[in-house]
Amino acid sequence: xxxxxxxxxxxxxxxxxxxxxxxxxxxxxxxxxxxxxxxxxxxxxxxxxxxxxxxxxxxxxxxxxxxxxxxxxxxxxxxxxxxxxxxxxxxxxxxxxxxxxxxxxxxxxxxxxxxxxxxxxxxxxxxxxxxxxxxxxxxxxxxxxxxxxxxxxxxxxxxxxxxxxxxxxxxxxxxxxxxxxxxxxxxxxxxxxxxxxxxxxxxxxxxxxxxxxxxxxxxxxxxxxxxxxxxxxxxxxxxxxxxxxxxxxxxxxxxxxxxxxxxxxxxxxxxxxxxxxxxxxxxxxxxxxxxxxxxxxxxxxxxxxxxxxxxxxxxxxxxxxxxxxxxxxxxxxxxxxxxxxxxxxxxxxxxxxxxxxxxxxxxxxxxxxxxxxxxxxxxxxxxxxxxxxxxxxxx
Amino acid sequence: xxxxxxxxxxxxxxxxxxxxxxxxxxxxxxxxxxxxxxxxxxxxxxxxxxxxxxxxxxxxxxxxxxxxxxxxxxxxxxxxxxxxxxxxxxxxxxxxxxxxxxxxxxxxxxxxxxxxxxxxxxxxxxxxxxxxxxxxxxxxxxxxxxxxxxxxxxxxxxxxxxxxxxxxxxxxxxxxxxxxxxxxxxxxxxxxxxxxxxxxxxxxxxxxxxxxxxxxxxxxxxxxxxxxxxxxxxxxxxxxxxxxxxxxxxxxxxxxxxxxxxxxxxxxxxxxxxxxxxxxxxxxxxxxxxxxxxxxxxxxxxxxxxxxxxxxxxxxxxxxxxxxxxxxxxxxxxxxxxxxxxxxxxxxxxxxxxxxxxxxxxxxxxxxxxxxxxxxxxxxxxxxxxxxxxxxxxx
Numbered sequence: 161x162x163x164x165x166x167x168x169x170x171x172x173x174x175x176x177x178x179x180x181x182x183x184x185x186x187x188x189x190x191x192x193x194x195x196x197x198x199x200x201x202x203x204x205x206x207x208x209x210x211x212x213x214x215x216x217x218x219x220x221x222x223x224x225x226x227x228x229x230x231x232x233x234x235x236x237x238x239x240x241x242x243x244x245x246x247x248x249x250x251x252x253x254x255x256x257x258x259x260x261x262x263x264x265x266x267x268x269x270x271x272x273x274x275x276x277x278x279x280x281x282x283x284x285x286x287x288x289x290x291x292x293x294x295x296x297x298x299x300x301x302x303x304x305x306x307x308x309x310x311x312x313x314x315x316x317x318x319x320x321x322x323x324x325x326x327x328x329x330x331x332x333x334x335x336x337x338x339x340x341x342x343x344x345x346x347x348x349x350x351x352x353x354x355x356x357x358x359x360x361x362x363x364x365x366x367x368x369x370x371x372x373x374x375x376x377x378x379x380x381x382x383x384x385x386x387x388x389x390x391x392x393x394x395x396x397x398x399x400x401x402x403x404x405x406x407x408x409x410x411x412x413x414x415x416x417x418x419x420x421x422x423x424x425x426x427x428x429x430x431x432x433x434x435x436x437x438x439x440x441x442x443x444x445x446x447x448x449x450x451x452x453x454x455x456x457x458x459x460x461x462x463x464x465x466x467x468x469x470x471x472x473x474x475x476x477x478x479x480x481x482x483x484x485x486x487x488x489x490x491x492x493x494x495x496x497x498x499x500x501x502x503x504x505x506x507x508x509x510x511x512x513x514x515x516x517x518x519x520x521x522x523x524x525x526x527x528x529x530x531x532x533x534x535x536x537x538x539x540x541x542x543x544x545x546x547x548x549x550x551x552x553x554x555x
Numbered sequence: 556x557x558x559x560x561x562x563x564x565x566x567x568x569x570x571x572x573x574x575x576x577x578x579x580x581x582x583x584x585x586x587x588x589x590x591x592x593x594x595x596x597x598x599x600x601x602x603x604x605x606x607x608x609x610x611x612x613x614x615x616x617x618x619x620x621x622x623x624x625x626x627x628x629x630x631x632x633x634x635x636x637x638x639x640x641x642x643x644x645x646x647x648x649x650x651x652x653x654x655x656x657x658x659x660x661x662x663x664x665x666x667x668x669x670x671x672x673x674x675x676x677x678x679x680x681x682x683x684x685x686x687x688x689x690x691x692x693x694x695x696x697x698x699x700x701x702x703x704x705x706x707x708x709x710x711x712x713x714x715x716x717x718x719x720x721x722x723x724x725x726x727x728x729x730x731x732x733x734x735x736x737x738x739x740x741x742x743x744x745x746x747x748x749x750x751x752x753x754x755x756x757x758x759x760x761x762x763x764x765x766x767x768x769x770x771x772x773x774x775x776x777x778x779x780x781x782x783x784x785x786x787x788x789x790x791x792x793x794x795x796x797x798x799x800x801x802x803x804x805x806x807x808x809x810x811x812x813x814x815x816x817x818x819x820x821x822x823x824x825x826x827x828x829x830x831x832x833x834x835x836x837x838x839x840x841x842x843x844x845x846x847x848x849x850x851x852x853x854x855x856x857x858x859x860x861x862x863x864x865x866x867x868x869x870x871x872x873x874x875x876x877x878x879x880x881x882x883x884x885x886x887x888x889x890x891x892x893x894x895x896x897x898x899x900x901x902x903x904x905x906x907x908x909x910x911x912x913x914x915x916x917x918x919x920x921x922x923x924x925x926x927x928x929x930x931x932x933x934x935x936x937x938x939x940x941x942x943x944x945x946x947x948x949x950x
Contacts, residue, residue, distance in 0.1 A: 205874050207881045457941070478778060503635065546856070
C-alpha cells in the first residue's frame with residue numbers, strides 16, 4: 161500500500177481479543193495523535209446497539225473531539241444486558257491507556273445480535289493494542305473489522321486545497337444487513353485536513369448521501385451502523401469555504417469507493433451491479449426508482465442467472481412509489497437496449513446473456529421525460545450463496 | 556371436492572391454448588349464468604399489464620356487472636406492443652361466445668413480462684372453453700391459472716345470513732412477485748349471495764386488507780395483480796346491512812385461507828411462517844412491524860436454517876419506521892420466548908432448533924405497552940430454491 165496516501169496524525173492497531181471463534185484479529189484501534197475533529201452518522205434503526213448510543217453520547221459530550229475509535233467484530237453488542245456497561249468500560253479503558261477522557265473515545269461493534277459481549281476481553285486487549293499502534297497498520301485495522309467480508313475494504317484520496325494537499329483514507333466492512341437510507345455498516349474515514357466538527361458534519365452527511373445511501377445488499381438496516389470522519393489537522397491545511405467543494409469531492413471519492421467495495425463483496429454476490437436512472441422528475445424520484453430496482457430479489461436473481469429479464473426491472477421501477485409512465489421508459493443492460501418505450505427491443509439475446517456473465521453489470525433506466533433527475537446506485541446479485549451464508553451464520 | 560361448497564350460478568372451464576411451453580392447461584374461464592355483481596382490486600404498480608387496464612375500464616363501463624373472467628397463465632401480457640388489443644379481443648371473443656357485451660368480461664394474465672402474447676391462441680380457444688363449461692370444473696380452472704405454484708389454491712366457506720345460507724369459493728395463484736399493500740397476485744372469488752356492486756366493493760377491500768395485504772413472499776409487487784369477487788345472487792339470499800358482518804367473516808375466511816396457501820407455496824419455500832404482533836400503538840403500526848419482519852431476507856434465511864436468531868427479528872422490527880422501545884419487546888419462536896424485554900431469554904437452543912425444523916413456524920412479537928394494536932402476517936422462508944427458480948425462470 162502506498163504510505164504516501166495515509167493522512168498524517170493517525171496510528172492504528174489490531175489484535176485478537178478472543179471475541180470471534182476463528183483466531184483472526186477481532187479488535188481494531190484507531191488513534192489520533194491529538195484530539196481530532198469528528199463527525200459521525202449512526203443507524204436509523206430504532207433498535208440501536210450499545211456502542212451506537214454510547215458513541216452518540218460521547219460525541220455530544222466531547223463536542224466532536226475524538227482521540228480514538230475502538231472497533232470489535234464478532235459480536236454486535238446489541239440487545240445485550242451488559243451492553244452499555246461493556247461499551248462504556250471499553251471507551252474508559254481506551255481513554256486510560258491513551259491518557260484522554262473516555263468521552264473522546266468512540267466504540268463500534270459488528271457481529272451477532274443478542275449475545276453478551278465479554279467486556280473483559282476488550283479491556284484486557286487494550287494495553288497490547290496501544291503498544292502495537294503504528295502509523296502504517298491501517299490495513300491491519302481494516303482487516304480486523306471484517307465479518308463475512310471476503311476482502312478488506314479501503315480507499316484513499318488526496319485533495320488540493322488552497323493551503324496545500326490533504327489526504328483522506330477510509331476503511332469499511334460489509335456485507336449483510338446492508339440497506340440505504342442511512343450511514344450503513346461501519347466506516348471510518350481519517351483525514352489530516354483541519355476543520356472544526358461543525359464544518360465536518362455536513363460534509364460527511366453530503367458524502368454519505370452520495371455513497372453509503374446509494375447502496376443495498378439485502379435491504380436490511382443494521383442496528384450498529386456507524387460512519388465516522390476524523391480530521392487530525394496534522395497537514396496544517398484548513399478546509400476553507402473556498403475549498404469546501406474540492407474537499408467534498410475527495411471525500412466522496414473515498415466513500416463511493418468504499419460503498420462500491422461493499423456491494424462488490426455482498427454476501428454470496430457473484431456480480432457487482434451499477435444502476436443508473438436518468439430523466440426522472442428530480443434526484444429524489446430517481447433515487448427511489450434505483451433503490452426499488454436494487455432491492456428487488458427478482459431483478460437480483462435474474463442478474464445472477466444472466467437472464468436479460470427486463471420486465472422485472474420495469475416492474476420494480478413501477479413499484480418505487482413514484483409516478484412513472486412505462487411508455488417513456490428505456491432499459492439498457494450492459495449497454496444493450498432491451499426495452500424501448502416500455503416494450504421489448506430487438507436485441508441479440510445469446511450475445512447479451514454472455515455479456516451478463518461478466519462480473520460487472522450495468523442497468524440503465526432512462527426516462528424520456530423533461531426531468532433532469534438522476535441517480536447512481538450500487539448493489540450485487542442474489543445467489544444461493546447468500547442463503548447459505550445466512551441460514552447458518554450464527555451456528 | 557365437496558360439490559356442496561360451490562356457490563350456485565357459476566360454471567368453469569380450462570384448456571391448453573398453447574401459451575406456455577409445457578402442455579398443461581393455461582387458460583381458465585369463469586362464467587356467471589347471468590350478469591353477476593362484481594368488485595375488484597388491482598395492482599398499485601405504476602406499470603400495469605394490459606388485462607388490468609382493460610378490466611378496470613370494463614368494470615367501470617358495465618357498472619360492476621360481470622358475466623365472465625378469462626385468465627391465462629404463461630404470459631403476463633405486460634409491456635407488450637399488442638397488449639391492449641389482445642386483452643380487448645379476448646374479452647370480445649368471450650362475450651361473443653357467451654352472448655354478452657365485451658364490457659361484461661374481465662381478463663387477467665400471469666407469467667413472463669415483456670413477451671408478446673399471441674391473442675389468436677386465446678380467441679381460438681374460446682369455443683372449446685365455452686363448450687367445456689361445467690359447474691364442477693372449479694378445480695380445473697384453479698389448476699390452469701398456476702405458474703410456478705406447486706399446488707392449486709382453493710378455499711370455501713358458507714355464511715348463514717338472515718335469508719338463508721350462501722356459499723363462497725375462491726381460487727388464487729402464487730408464488731413469486733408477492734408483496735402486500737394491495738390486492739396481490741390473481742384471486743377469483745365467487746359467491747351465490749345477492750349484493751349490488753356498491754355493497755361488494757367495500758367488503759372486498761376490507762377482506763383483502765386482512766388477507767392478501769398481510770402476505771409477502773419476496774417483497775415484489777406484480778404488474779398484474781387482480782382480485783375479483785363475483786356475486787351471482789343465485790342463492791336468492793341477499794346480504795343485508797344486518798348480515799354484513801357475517802358475510803364479511805366468511806369472505807375473510809376464504810381470502811385468508813388463499814393468502815396462507817400462497818405463502819405456504821412461496822417460491823422455493825420450505826416453511827410457512829405466521830407472524831403475530833401485539834401491543835403496538837395501533838393496528839397500522841403492528842402491521843408495519845409485521846411486514847418489516849416478513850420482508851427481511853435475514854429473518855427468512857435464519858428460519859430456513861432453523862436458527863433461532865431473534866436479533867434479526869428485533870432488528871427488522873426496529874426498521875419498520877415505527878417508534879419502538881426494544882426494552883419493551885418480547886419475541887417468541889414456536890411458542891418459546893427467545894427474547895424478553897429486548898434481551899436474550901434463557902431457552903433450550905437445541906430443542907428449539909429441532910422445533911424450527913417443522914414446516915410451520917410461528918414468530919410472535921409482543922410489545923409490553925398500553926397499545927392494543929395487533930396484526931397477523933404470513934410469509935415463507937427464503938431458501939436456495941427461490942434463487943434457483945428465479946435465476947432461470949424465463950429460460
